[in-house]
Amino acid sequence: MARGAFWMIAMNWSMRLIGLVNTMILARLLVPEDFGIIAMSMVVVGFLHVFSEANVDLLLLRKADVSEADYNSAWTLRIMTGIVVMVLLMAVAPLFADYANDPRVTVVIQILALRSGLLGFENIGVVRFRKELNFRREFLYQFYRRIIYFVVGLIFVLALRNYYALAVAPPLAAVIAVIISYRMSPFRPKLDFSRVGQAWNFSRWLILLEVARFVANRTDNAVLSRTQDATALGNYFVAVEIATMPTRELVMPLTRALFPTFSKVAHDPEQLRTAFLQVMSFVSTFCIAAGLGMALVADHLVPVMLGSKWSAAIPFFFWFAIYGVATGIIQSITPFFVVIGRERTVALLDVAYIAVLVPTLIYLGNTQAIVAVAIGRVVCRYLYLIFVLAMMRRFGGVPVAAIVGTIWRPALAGLAMAATLNWLPPIVAPDLAAQTGMSIAFTGHLLSLVEQFLVGAFVYLGTVCLLWVLAGRPAGAESVVLGLVGRRLAARRSS
Structure with missing residues (x-):
């Protein structure tokens, strides 16, 4: 797998x-x-x-x-x-x-x-x-x-x-x-x-x-x-595509690989559930880091990536990066439902979801500012995620507690990262801008982006590892990654 x-x-x-x-x-x-x-x-x-x-x-x-x-x-x-x-x-x-x-x-x-x-x-x-x-x-x-x-x-x-x-x-x-x-x-x-x-x-x-x-x-x-x-609409559209890219592009190829892999263990419900929970551990750890991380650095990331004429896209970028976290987790669940022959259930769940989402977006789009539409999508998506996780217990035999057990560590690490980056002051570097020939605005955004990325990654990974140790080192993404790193280091020493 x-x-x-x-x-x-x-x-x-x-x-x-x-x-x-x-x-x-x-x-x-x-x-x-x-x-x-x-x-x-x-x-x-x-x-x-x-x-x-x-x-x-x-x-x-x-x-x-x-x-x-x-x-x-x-x-x-x-x-x-x-x-x-x-x-x-x-x-x-x-x-x-x-x-x-x-x-x-x-x-x-x-x-x-x-x-x-x-x-x-x-x-x-x-x-x-x-x-x-x-x-x-x-x-x-x-x-x-x-x-x-x-x-x-x-x-x-x-x-x-x-x-x-x-x-x-x-x-x-x-x-x-x-x-x-x-x-x-x-x-x-x-x-x-x-x-x-x-x-x-x-x-x-x-x-x-x-x-x-x-x-x-x-x-x-x-x-x-x-x-x-x-x-x-152009600002909105580009923000959606880029902000959801990291979470979407991890999970979409993962689901393509998971479908044939899950199919091979579908005859053993316990083995299938174990494989699913391991995948959930990886997906939640990555999606929370990438989605929440991009939302927190949106003020600097958008000008660096797209240029100053796209500044109106920043509010949309923030909300859709958060939206991508829930979407990534939901997409990782779909192959499990299909493998156990519940594709009809998944389809009907999505129909129920849009029965709530569509009227909400129509109302917001016609009565509120455009950013309210983005917020409405985020709220509906997280409500849907909660509902889908509950359905996993009924149709897949996976207890909600087991799923929460794979998510709580990256969720708390994400909160720690958000608190740290919210406190971190931005960098303004007019002297460096003059030396490099770049504009002061671009240089400030670039340096602040690098600073926030490094600090955020350190806090997130450190918190995840600390919580994993405090939890008794349970099986999950942390144990798999550290085990892989340990085997690689041992192989290098022996060679």
Whole structure:
């Protein structure tokens, strides 16, 4: 499990590092308004694209005896849903542009629609990388896609210097993804309708789950597309994407690695619960450190990463970094539910969540300042986390006390880090700025960011270790990491 998770985490962090550099460059070449137009367009594009994905890869991963007909039928279903979604997007683009009161959205949606149709032809054989636990191959496949997309996208941004560059890049990336998938996998799929119905019966609940999650994640964008201009929405959109990146990009690849791994121990409930609690220990330790840490340094991190013209994004960045903590923990629970055959339960839980979230965001978006929408999402997300943890006891047989036992140490360490950084004074360095040729503002932000990062990391890690020792050194992330470090040091001494 650890090896697979390592490759999946390495894959997504490599891609996200590329994406982060890309975003930092784009933020300086473009303006918030450009990102706002894309954010408006992605409300409808992202919603319909969920149906084109179909999640048939999870069926192939869960099924023990997978035949060629299963792969071919899954590929056929992807093509069908992708083409249907592409046509629908072309048709609804003008309607959504009228809703958003921005005619520029029409063409952007129609360009982005091509991605859904193209991705349907991706070689389904690449699923075998995960099926066979060949995560190194999966890492290379995803990495090649991303690096080429980065280069092509950057070329278009440098050439066009407007939002069209952001719209053209995803369809081009889809073409590249399809080509690479056939280069890396020897499997050659064929149209086959024999098991499309079976694939759809499995996928429909997972599609419902993804629709619920999309609505939960993008309702605010839909509301703000109507009530805010493109500049305000651009600040909001970029803040969401960057602030939730660390927690999201640890947990998403981890869940991809956990699904086949959990499947192999699903026959032993006790072993499955033990594996789940170990994962929860790692996820909570990282998510609290990364999410809360980014929230605490938002005043300095945003100017350093994006530039001074993005200062309006700081309040959103703060709240969504905190939001990312709960989201990361929730996402780590999903593979457990799916492995025990409770994907319907997860989907219905998400439907119940959005039944509360959507009216809340609609009310706040139409009556309050835009930052109130961000706060509303955070409050609803943490209430949902509490509810999901309670459901783990009923459906997964995992006591709430056992889950709390994996979370309380990083939670207290996070509070200690917050108290310390709140007390720490910022650094102002006009002399150093003059010597380096950098602006006083940028230098002050950069030095304060480095100071807060080092102090925060020291306090957090020190507190986690201290609490672990005081708790009697229970099994968890601390014991695994320290055991690994100890074995490495022993191996070096012996060599």
